[in-house]
Amino acid sequence: MVTLKQLAKELNVSISTVSKALNNSEEIGQETIKRVKELAELYNYKPNKVALSLKQNKTNTIGVIIPDILNHFLAKVLFGIEREATLHGYNIITCISNESLEKEKESLQLLANGSVDGFILCVAEETQMKNEIEHFKKTMSQGLPIVMFDRVAHDVMCDKVIVDDFDATYRATKSLIDENRKHIAFISNIDGLSVGKLRERGYNKAILESVDHKPTVLSISKLKDAPQKIKGLFKKNKNIDGVIAADSSSGVIAINTALSFGLKVPKDISVVGFSSQSVAIHSIPKLTTIRQHAKVIGANAAQLLINRLKNMSDDSDPKTKIVKTSVVKSKSTL
Amino acid sequence: MVTLKQLAKELNVSISTVSKALNNSEEIGQETIKRVKELAELYNYKPNKVALSLKQNKTNTIGVIIPDILNHFLAKVLFGIEREATLHGYNIITCISNESLEKEKESLQLLANGSVDGFILCVAEETQMKNEIEHFKKTMSQGLPIVMFDRVAHDVMCDKVIVDDFDATYRATKSLIDENRKHIAFISNIDGLSVGKLRERGYNKAILESVDHKPTVLSISKLKDAPQKIKGLFKKNKNIDGVIAADSSSGVIAINTALSFGLKVPKDISVVGFSSQSVAIHSIPKLTTIRQHAKVIGANAAQLLINRLKNMSDDSDPKTKIVKTSVVKSKSTL
DNA sequence: GTGAAAGCGCTAACAA
DNA sequence: TTGTTAGCGCTTTCAC
Numbered sequence: 001m002v003t004l005k006q007l008a009k010e011l012n013v014s015i016s017t018v019s020k021a022l023n024n025s026e027e028i029g030q031e032t033i034k035r036v037k038e039l040a041e042l043y044n045y046k047p048n049k050v051a052l053s054l055k056q057n058k059t060n061t062i063g064v065i066i067p068d069i070l071n072h073f074l075a076k077v078l079f080g081i082e083r084e085a086t087l088h089g090y091n092i093i094t095c096i097s098n099e100s101l102e103k104e105k106e107s108l109q110l111l112a113n114g115s116v117d118g119f120i121l122c123v124a125e126e127t128q129m130k131n132e133i134e135h136f137k138k139t140m141s142q143g144l145p146i147v148m149f150d151r152v153a154h155d156v157m158c159d160k161v162i163v164d165d166f167d168a169t170y171r172a173t174k175s176l177i178d179e180n181r182k183h184i185a186f187i188s189n190i191d192g193l194s195v196g197k198l199r200e201r202g203y204n205k206a207i208l209e210s211v212d213h214k215p216t217v218l219s220i221s222k223l224k225d226a227p228q229k230i231k232g233l234f235k236k237n238k239n240i241d242g243v244i245a246a247d248s249s250s251g252v253i254a255i256n257t258a259l260s261f262g263l264k265v266p267k268d269i270s271v272v273g274f275s276s277q278s279v280a281i282h283s284i285p286k287l288t289t290i291r292q293h294a295k296v297i298g299a300n301a302a303q304l305l306i307n308r309l310k311n312m313s314d315d316s317d318p319k320t321k322i323v324k325t326s327v328v329k330s331k332s333t334l
Numbered sequence: 335m336v337t338l339k340q341l342a343k344e345l346n347v348s349i350s351t352v353s354k355a356l357n358n359s360e361e362i363g364q365e366t367i368k369r370v371k372e373l374a375e376l377y378n379y380k381p382n383k384v385a386l387s388l389k390q391n392k393t394n395t396i397g398v399i400i401p402d403i404l405n406h407f408l409a410k411v412l413f414g415i416e417r418e419a420t421l422h423g424y425n426i427i428t429c430i431s432n433e434s435l436e437k438e439k440e441s442l443q444l445l446a447n448g449s450v451d452g453f454i455l456c457v458a459e460e461t462q463m464k465n466e467i468e469h470f471k472k473t474m475s476q477g478l479p480i481v482m483f484d485r486v487a488h489d490v491m492c493d494k495v496i497v498d499d500f501d502a503t504y505r506a507t508k509s510l511i512d513e514n515r516k517h518i519a520f521i522s523n524i525d526g527l528s529v530g531k532l533r534e535r536g537y538n539k540a541i542l543e544s545v546d547h548k549p550t551v552l553s554i555s556k557l558k559d560a561p562q563k564i565k566g567l568f569k570k571n572k573n574i575d576g577v578i579a580a581d582s583s584s585g586v587i588a589i590n591t592a593l594s595f596g597l598k599v600p601k602d603i604s605v606v607g608f609s610s611q612s613v614a615i616h617s618i619p620k621l622t623t624i625r626q627h628a629k630v631i632g633a634n635a636a637q638l639l640i641n642r643l644k645n646m647s648d649d650s651d652p653k654t655k656i657v658k659t660s661v662v663k664s665k666s667t668l
Numbered sequence: 669g670t671g672a673a674a675g676c677g678c679t680a681a682c683a684a
Numbered sequence: 685t686t687g688t689t690a691g692c693g694c695t696t697t698c699a700c
Contacts, residue, residue, distance in 0.1 A: 001448060001476065003677060014687045019679060029685055044476075046447040050393065051677035053384045054692050061427070069413050070406065070612065079403050082430050091449065093395070094428045096416050113380040114335060114693090115425065142335065142378075227615060252616050259593065260618045278404065281561060282586050282616035284594045337693060348671045353695060363669055385693035388676050448677090 002043040011039060022047075053114075061091045062305060063116035065107050067099045067124045067151075072248055072279055073294050074122060077149060080298020081120055088306050090117075099125040105135045117309050118145040120301045123153055125192055145308040149301045151194050159304040160320040161297050165195045168290050168325040169202030169244055172272045175327070176242040177210050179270055179334045184242035185216040185233060187250045189223055199246045199274070216240070226250055230257045245273030255283040255332055270333040277328075285331030297323050336377040345373060356381075387448075395425045396639060397450035399441050401433045401458045401485075406582055406613060407628050408456060411483060414632020415454055422640050433459040439469045451643050452479040454635045457487055459526055479642040483635045485528050493638040494654040495631050499529045502624050502659040503536030503578055506606045509661075510576040511544050513604055513668045518576035519550040519567060521584045523557055533580045533608070550574070560584050564591045579607030589617040589666055604667040611662075619665030631657050 008015045013032065021028045021036035022045075028036075039045075053059045062085055066074050078094065085092050093116055095107035104124045111119070119139065127133075128151060136156045140146055149161040169186075176184050186203045190196035200217060207215045218233045220226045230253055234240060243258075245251035251273020258269050265271060265285055272288045273280075280287040300321050308314075342349045347366065355362045355370035356379075362370075373379075387393045396419055400408050412428065419426050427450055429441035438458045445453070453473065462485060470490045474480055483495040503520075510518050520537045524530035534551060541549045552567045554560045564587055568574060577592075579585035585607020589599050597603050599619055606622045607614075614621040634655050642648075 001677095005677075015677090016679075016688075017686055019677095020686090023679085027685065032685080044472075046443075048388075048448040048677050050384055050387045050448045051692090052679085054382075054388050054676090054694095055678050055680095057692070059384065069403075069409050069416070072404070072406075075403050075409050078428075079430060082403070082428065086429070091427050091429075091445070093425050094412075094416065095420070095425075096413060109380075111425070114382040114384045223612060224615065227618060227620075249612070249616070256590065256616065256618045278557060278583070279616075281558070282583070282590065282613075284561060284590045286561075335693095339693075349694085350672075350696080351670055353693095354670090357695085361669060366669080382693050385676090386695085388678095388692090389694050389696095391676070 001048065002045050003048065007036065007039055007043070007045060011035060058117050058309070059115065060089055061093055061116045062302070063095065063107070063111040063119045063121075064092050065095045065097055065104060065119060065121035067097050067122055069094075069096050072276060073150075073274075073292060076276065076294030077122070077298040077301070080295035081302045082298075083295070084299040084302035085306075088302070090302075090306065097124040101126040101130060101132055108135055108139050112139055112142055112144055116144070118147070118305050120147045120149065120305055122149055123151040123194075127153070128194055129192060143312075145305060147301045147305045147308075149297055157318050159301075159308065159318050161301045161304065162320065162322055163195065163292050163297070164322055164324050165198035166202040166205075168274075169199040169246070170206045171202075172244055172290055172327065173203045173206035174210070176244070176270050176272065176333070177206065179242070181242035181270060182211065183213055183216070183237065183239045184211065184244065185218060185237065185240050186244050186246065187218045187220065187230065187233070187254060188246035189220040189226065189250055190247050191217075191219045196246055199244075203244050220250060223249055226253045227257055230254050231261070234258065234261055234263075241269050243269065243271045243273075245271065245275075248273065248275040248279045251275050251287045251289070251332075252279060252283040255285070255287060265332055266334050272327070272333060274325075280328075280330065283332070288330040288333040289328050290325050291328055292325055293323050335382065336379050337382065338379075341370065341373055341377065341379060345369060392451050392643075393449065394423055395427055395450045396636070397429065397441070397445040397453045397455075398426050399429045399431055399438060399453060399455035401431050401456055403428075403430050406610060407484075407608075407626060410610065410628030411456070411632040411635070414629035415636045416632075417629070418633040418636035419640075422636070424636075424640065431458040435460040435464060435466055442469055442473050446473055446476055446478055450478070452481070452639050454481045454483065454639055456483055457485040457528075461487070462528055463526060477646075479639060481635045481639045481642075483631055491652050493635075493642065493652050495635045495638065496654065496656055497529065497626050497631070498656055498658055499532035500536040500539075502608075503533040503580070504540050505536075506578055506624055506661065507537045507540035508544070510578070510604050510606065510667070511540065513576070515576035515604060516545065517547050517550070517571065517573045518545065518578065519552060519571065519574050520578050520580065521552045521554065521564065521567070521588060522580035523554040523560065523584055524581050525551075525553045530580055537578050554584060557583055560587045561591055564588050565595070568592065568595055568597075575603050577603065577605045577607075579605065579609075582607065582609040582613045585609050585621045585623070585666075586613060586617040589619070589621060599666055600668050606661075606667060608659075614662075614664065617666070622664040622667040623662050624659050625662055626659055627657050
């Protein structure tokens with residue numbers, strides 16, 4: 001990489017002249033600016049990012065900590081973050097916590113050494129289980145703002161972007177009730193997570209309000225077992241005629257299982273799931289989905305963080321942004 | 335963040351003493367080392383990464399450029415890269431090219447300013463179409479090594495990690511022929527990509543060698559249209575009794591479509607697809623998959639790059655690593 | 669055993 | 685209009 005020093009030498013001017021010329025300083029003569037810029041162009045000069053970071057005490061880099069990159073929702077959020085960040089001239093360093101508290105702590109520690117200006121993260125499952133928040137607080141006390149999305153730690157005072165999980169399942173369940181469904185089950189692969197619990201509660205509320213059966217909840221601990229477990233559920237409760245799925249896979253699996261069981265979808269049974277277009281088409285009929293607008297969530301998180309970074313002095317109260325879900329009706333419901 | 339300077343001041347010693355003490359230098363007395371380390375611990379001192387990078391002229395950061403983070407295979411490779419990189423003390427900066435040549439160039443340019451020590455990338459679709467490679471060469475000539483995986487530019491002399499695509503479909507097609515299938519179709523959502531072409535060729539070869547029908551190739555340009563297009567294919571060719579799917583979604587969609595068509599899988603029709611466990615379970619029966627070992631690919635790519643970085647002087651010939659696919663037999667084939 | 673000083677590449681206050 | 689200098693945080697050579 002060519003440096004200012006080399007350009008200066010070649011042009012027989014001082015380093016600062018070159019620097020100013022490249023930054024279009026008023027101080028420098030047009031002629032000089034032109035000469036400098038031409039040579040810089042020729043040598044494809046790019047200001048060294050590391051030196052700039054050191055000088056300006058900011059990296060224009062955001063640390064993103066994701067529990068699971070293979071989760072389609074989380075990948076999509078990451079996509080949204082990357083887009084928005086790039087738009088504002090920020091890079092992202094991605095760490096994957098693998099749902100582990102230890103790895104989450106490590107990643108936070110590792111990047112809190114000047115590598116990044118702030119964090120966007122989704123709390124790991126283990127962290128939520130153990131309800132640990134000290135590492136978040138410590139990071140923030142070092143002057144690194146955090147934005148949490150989806151799964152958040154309520155007791156940490158930071159910006160957050162969340163989904164209206166409770167409402168979403170409440171309304172979805174209601175809508176199945178309106179279809180005159182009599183026995184609606186709730187299937188979840190994420191009952192350990194804050195969002196999973198919220199979704200279950202929304203379902204519970206709707207059921208308890210309107211239907212005369214108790215909530216029927218199926219918890220899938222390993223996705224691999226989903227087909228079998230769902231099959232078991234259908235066998236045990238022959239009268240199930242509606243399913244709310246809390247995660248993106250179990251909805252399509254529920255449809256496929258129902259079909260292989262000889263049930264007609266949506267005639268005999270309606271299925272709604274949290275999912276996205278690209279997964280929803282893995283069943284025929286296509287799954288009616290609760291869309292979380294993952295990209296929007298990512299973009300919002302990035303915006304919140306970048307705003308904080310741009311006004312570091314401004315110590316205003318943390319904001320929580322709720323991104324409303326919307327239902328994309330398809331042929332798996334009436 | 336606390337700096338050496340501050341520690342030095344507080345301890346009434348010089349900056350260099352503190353630095354040496356923290357690095358366990360022989361020069362420094364045990365007593366001093368102890369004092370210094372205690373204070374550093376107390377203040378949670380971490381050497382500033384940016385300063386280190388500037389000093390040592392390396393960042394311990396890898397730039398990863400991925401065409402599409404929502405592609406399950408690519409996400410999994412990223413996972414593999416991240417793991418291996420973390421293991422060796424490297425961070426990764428992720429850019430998403432969105433299959434665009436322009437974005438790919440930009441990302442490369444943007445990070446080639448000292449932000450990263452090298453690149454791992456999968457060539458964007460547009461880049462492959464236009465067969466552009468200048469930007470890769472330029473980057474490499476700046477002293478930044480590149481490792482390409484999956485979709486590679488053959489004319490660029492760099493390390494590569496690829497899959498035995500041709501062989502994989504050749505063998506998969508053969509295996510359906512061995513099942514006594516008479517009319518095997520090939521479905522692809524990636525016919526513009528180098529790997530897509532290789533896969534098609536493997537299929538073609540097997541068909542031309544052994545069966546008396548011409549290759550039947552269905553090209554899906556937008557995933558959204560997959561169910562419809564596949565339905566069309568089945569309608570037009572009622573005697574199709576085998577399907578090879580080149581991408582992860584169309585395999586499960588083919589099964590689901592066949593079922594909705596009244597066909598029995600695998601009795602009437604066998605389906606094999608490039609996919610992974612978590613997508614394969616989106617059909618009942620589960621899809622027989624050609625596994626690409628995405629995580630291994632990622633890990634290999636990271637290893638190759640890190641090796642180059644560790645021996646920058648060593649100008650040895652580029653290596654190409656082939657990660658063999660394996661078939662995970664499931665109930666969608668006989 | 670400890671400290672001073674140079675230098676990584678850059679910007680900016682100040683001097684000329 | 686241009687140049688000198690200091691300094692961002694760190695390591696390392698060389699002097700004491």
